Amino acid sequence: MTPGLDHFLTVGALLFCLGLIVALSKRNAIGVLMGIELMLNAVNVTLLAFHRFTESANPVAGQTFVVFVITVAAAEAAVALALAVSFYRNRETVDVDRINLLRS
Amino acid sequence: MNLPFLVSDKWYDIRDLGNLSGAILDQLDKVLPYGLVYVIAILIGFIASFLIFVLPTQLFLGVLGERKIIGRIQSRYGPNRVGPFGTLQPIADALKLIQKEALIPTAADRWVMLIAPIVFVAPAVLLFAVLPFGPNMVIADVPVSLIYFLAVSSLPVLGAFMAGWSANNKYSLYGAMRIVAMAISYEVPLVMSLLGVALLSSTLSLQGMVFWQKDVHLWMIFLQPIAFAVYFICVSAELNRTPADIAEAESEIVAGYLTEYSGMQWGLFYGMDIGYALAAAAFASTVFLGGWSMWGLEEYVPSWLIFAVKTQLFYLLFLWTRGTLPRLRIDQLMAFAWKFLLPLALLNLLIVATEKVIWTQEELGDGIVFLFAPINIVAAAVLVYAWAKVNGYRPENTPKKPRMVKDATGYIPASGGGR
Amino acid sequence: MTSAIKSEPFILNIGPQHPSTHGVFRVKVTVDGERILDAEMVMGYLHRSMEKLAEERTYTQNIPFTDRTDYLSSMSNNLGYCLAVEKLAGIDVPDRGQAIRVIMAELQRLASHCMAVGAFANDTGAWQTPVMWAFREREKILDLFEMTAGARLTCNYMRIGGVAFDLPKDFVPMARDLMKTFPAFIDDIDGMLTENEIFLVRTRGVAVISPELAVNGSLAGPMLRGSGIAWDIRKADPYCGYEKYDFDIPIGYQGDSFDRFIVRLEEMRQSVRIVQQALDALPGGPHSTQVPLALRPPAGEAYARVEGPRGELGYYVVSDEGPSPYRFHIRPPSFINLSVLKEMTVGGSVADAIVALGSVDIVVGEIDR
Amino acid sequence: MALEGFGPAFAFWLLSAITLISAGGVMMARNLLHAVLFLIVTFIGVAGFFILLSAEFIAMAQVVIYVGAVAVLILFAILLTPRSARDNSETVWGAPAALLSIALAAVLIFVIHDTAWSETNSFQAPSVEDLGRALLSTWVLPFQLASVLLTAALIGAIMLVRSPEEEAEDALS
């Protein structure tokens, strides 16, 4: 079967949903971060699929957008991991259920 | 002047083996179904690059050269028993390693430990796919082969990390931590230094860079000595060669991430260490030393031979540093990458960008590079020295000779030593 | 260490089998990331109870034991023990014997420092090259030993009252030749390492021993001199006629690993000077006095020390007029020099600990005896 | 215009399998480090998709940034937290999250297959040069913003992981 836009979008959607499960359900803060990375990747796949298969007035826009998404993802990963490490140092845990400084 | 058997674009022209494989593929294309010929082309490319480049250099010049040349540096003979002048020693080593049991500790993460050598080895083969061996001899002429090379060469770090972490050994874990930290730090100045190269030659393709250097008749090393130095240091660090071999520092953490490996698994790591060094040397000779071009010599000598010789000569540099230099500490290496190499690479980028702007805006000819080269060499020397001074390089403050006294009289305070 | 990242402290065993412990020696370090929080030495893997064995054997039979304590400097060990027994029994050594002892002790210092310098460079990561160069020169010295004593490592050459055999005919010209070429080797190592910026940053300011700690920690030899303390038994308490030779004591500046290294290098130059002088002024006459085989020194005790390659090498011998020593104690310099290892390593990184251990120049045979 | 020929189709199905299975691995793996290794495989698979969609530069950037930097960063963060914190189990929200995701996936797939996308038949892959020109002309403001964001993130990350001792040292000097 020749892969078309539908197929790429489906893969992107499945990848996104897997990332969503990971991000919502993991106990470990770093695990949650990995889920978010998966979702961002799924978004990138979708963006590039649209870029490749659909009409556009600006043919470079799709790739440009992906560049920005990757940049933001890198920045987000750096800050999130720094948060996790810093939190571990202060609270001896990276369990998201116990990250509740604002409660109690 | 054309010799009769050196006719360009004919299949029997040995200067460019791409012609030969192209002729074969053209014939095959007539009989085989569509698409299969591409697979065969890729196979031919890999096999050819393996046969004429990786295998001989890897086995005979890599392993043997490493041991023979370092042996000479250390005033010993090196292997000289197996085969004439010990040339069959690598084969004997490989046979011995294959016979040995590949131990896996009980507490180790078995599967990760088994996969790690494969993860480490596979990118090495991929690296050679984009290196141009001649005008038509490049397996995959990717337009972004420079970034491809950087991307693929960042993969083996994961293999090394998996090896170090899975063995469940404290020394291995140290090695893994160190190699990960090093890989992150040294990737930055490495990319920065190559950015200047890409900027000046206006291409991200390695083949394009060779053609650019061929056209302006000047190698990139003369135009960007800082970039070359930064590249060499960063690649030494990423490949765990001295003076930055902290990830497998033998005197400190036994063998780092290789501590628990034995047999051919260890052999894969060891052999591919040399493979990566060769790939880095090939990359450096492509980007900085003109690749397969040699100021017109490539008309008479097979271009792949020129390329291989340049690679080996560059590889000698690795051997030389390995044979002579001590090892730095990890915090010193980190500080060096961030405080010394990165600013230098940025300054280099600034200089190159300025020159590029002048070059294109004023519509100067290619000859202008012969003006840029001396300027850049002088600028490089001045910048390196000045930046070292700024960073506190004061060799004159360290007395290299002890104080000499005639009599044993107890404590003598060091006065005015300047330390 | 600038590493700000905190992780779980855990215990790392450096040794007993480790490339940089120079034998079966173990340091249990508690590390936090790369920073060392605590260091504990574990030794005794090579313990042979020589002090007990020596109480069962005659004075002469004990000389081979001293070879096997510090197996890298057997001549110095022989010499220290023989001096102690001679002091106890009141035996004089003829001039030629003393000159030969000086030559041998200094050659042994050269050989041992070759090993020390090479192994130290090895520890800093200059893998194998300096050590191979040093071994090349050490082999030449060991050839001289072999020629004289018949053994290369455990020479067993000194005897109570002199030395075992006179020098062979070829010894003096060969030793002269070697002493002509030796300074070039020292300059080679000097140029390769002390001029190397990487070596400098790895050793300078690492494992600093303050002069107060050096004195209080009973250090000796290059460790003491590296901290700026001018102390050398050969000058302070001359034995075997060292007062006749002209040489200097090299001392360091601030007591870091680099100072100890350059002190060792300079000591090699001074040793070459001493050997040259001793060869030039080699007196004739007998090489040894006659000493009864079953020596029974008068009751009493004697403590004699020599400046071994690793520091003050003392022998404390107590006699009860019997044929064997009543008590035989060795003051092992590398054992006592290790007592400041914790102060040298704590706070530094693992890599610095290896450099610190290398700069002590331990010989495990001597630590454990 | 779909991707014609055997090669792209084969590559697509292979990459789909690799990517989705390894993404499942991220979800299922009990050991956090195994999860990261699966995540890396996913990243490489996604990079393969990018090549299939004629975005070589983005694919290489994906490998350099995600595999070379983000994954390595994650590994580093995991190594800095001790063994006890390397558990990758689910919270009580596991089942609801899975249900929600499956529902979302169903909706998305329905939408994807139900919509008539205006597919083009004349696709010209933009070169790296085009991308560079677009970034520095049309999109120059977002580009600058992204660089500012990266710098801010870098500084923020450094400030976050500074140890109390270091802060004390800085306060003294």
Added chain:
Amino acid sequence: MPTRWLTGHETAEAIEDLVPGSVARSTGVACYLKPEMLVEACHALRDDSDGLDLVHLTNLCAVDYWSHFEVVYHLQSFYKNQFATLKVDVQGRDKPAIPSVVPVWHGAWMQECEAYDLFGIVFEGHPNLHRILLWDGYPGWPLRKDFLSMPGGLQPGLNEFAGTARREAPPVRLVE
């Protein structure tokens, strides 16, 4: 100028000036200190830079004289270049004990451990007195004169040791 080896009487005189009542007796070789005054006397000796200036504890060892143990301290002065021998008698064979001089000289740390390991002399106040060369639980104190065999006449092996009794069977049994 060679080292001046102080006689016990000279040393005793100097110590009596510094810490009266700390000297038990003195001979031509060594000065015998009272164990209870040992640390105090050593402190004074070390810090007395105008007097004997014995800053460097060169050697520390113990000797078993059947009736008692002697712990020998060899001290060295760098500036004055003199050398003194101090001794302390340690009574009792069951649990001989004297104060540790580690607070005075850090260099005594390992040497006292060694003396404890091989003679069983307990140095009170030592920060970490443990068996440094032999393993914990080693039976007996090997350098004592009455250590002719392992307690109980144990046989060779890791848990056993060569006694005076001759062995019957070879120590290593061949596996058939």
